[in-house]
Amino acid sequence: MGASLIEEIVSRLQSANWLPLGTGMVSAVLFCGVVMGAQILLIPVTPFSIYAGFTFGFWRGFAVIISAKMLSAFLNFSLSRWVARDWGKKLSGRYPLVQSMNDALVQEGLRFAILLRMCPVPFGVANYGFGLSGLPMSSFTIATFVSIIIPSLTLTALGVSMHQGLETLTDAGRPHSPWQMVATMLSLAAMFLVARRIALIAMKRVKETKQKLDTPS
Template sequence: MTRNDALPRLALLALVAAAAAYVTVNREKLDPAILDAWLSGMGIWAPLVYVAIYAAGTVLFAPGAIFALAGGAMFGPLLGTFLNLTGATIGASIAFLIARYVAGDWVKRKAGGNLKRLLDGVESEGWRFVAFVRLVPLFPFNLSNYAFGLTHIPFISYAATSFITMAPGALAYTWLGHAGREALEGNGSAIRYGLLALGLLAAIAFLPRLIGRLRGNAVTWIVPGDLLVMSASHSPLKIVDVRGRDEFLGPLGHIPGAINIPLDEIGVRRDALLGDPEATIALVCRTDRRSAAAARQLQDSGLTNVRVLRGGMEQWNLLGFEAVRNR
């Protein structure tokens, strides 16, 4: 990259950083009542202006709950939910693109240790990990928007998954904001709105345990010793190494008898794994992240007798088992 090419990116990064710092310092001045009064003069343009403000606030690390509650108070539970969800998705998408094309180094410093967890999660599970992070807020929402831009997930998958999986939270906070306004106006239905919103928030609170169980059951593991026994016993078995060809023939080598189908080809080469319906398909990679992702792809396509080698070739070699190498 030349100096002239870098200047616009640096200028945009500086602008975003300065605006984010301003919003952080003046966070207490973000008053929904002021926003409501200002938007009331916008007429039919108020929804579009609100979405734009919400999106900008997301990019600048403004608290999303303030906007979500304000949207419910100003636009009601249905339109407010749609506007909140749209604004949050647009803002999350802009942050994603800024990180991917402009501010990668800054995001790496800001994210710290969380970034590796995100990178590993996306490498292993793709869009499923984005859904998990959206449904279970283990990472700060505004920062995760930027951090996802440094992963390999396609933009469309990221944006679509975010829109769908942010819906429950957007609905709950919007209804809560609507209930608050109704209560202030003396509307008896406010209690019903509030209970509905609190019930949905309670359901979201139980999602970590539920998703944790589902994630734990998604992959069936096999340890190197058991795989070695299966290979020696002539059980119906197909060992599939999902690394690239260079890794397959590289220093770690591969398990004798394994076939090489890289992860990005698993879907299109699924038919090569069909045959004996009783055969076990054992998936292998360097550790076990890519093989776990391949297992989920195959399970989604209808193959059930799929196993993932725990620890991959690193563990296989660590235990002293024979590996074929490109000598």
């Protein structure tokens, strides 16, 4: 009964057509378009990162998801900066916390932007927020690229591992050693812990910077 259930699940996964993409250039471009549309609607980007690894493989999937995230970030940033900037200024005047964050971004620039990027804030929300601030686009671009490398590597690797696990269950492709699977999972765990540690350090630095700027000299 258990084996039959596993076979049924695997069969459905293999025949799933919810995002019917191949692995070529056209598919990569289409995938980027899907991610950009999802980010406009603030749909979490994590599942797409995993899917990129599952479908395109590690290095190609990493390149595709990095491209998709950067294009999405530019789109969100541009929309908020050129369409909703006046609303953002009103928001800053109404809420001191928003104003202090904007002041920190203007004064600290790239350094503070990278710290904010490392904090656990939804990707699309952060993109819109940066667009409403006074942060230059050049600083936004660098901060975004630097901050998405580790999460993208981790989630792409997770997608590759899921694909390898599916192949193992169906006896497809070359056999995978149990030690290889263990090493992969340990690597993923280590990358996750590193990302979490970076986020905690970034949040601490953000608070320290904010307190420093709020304290009268």
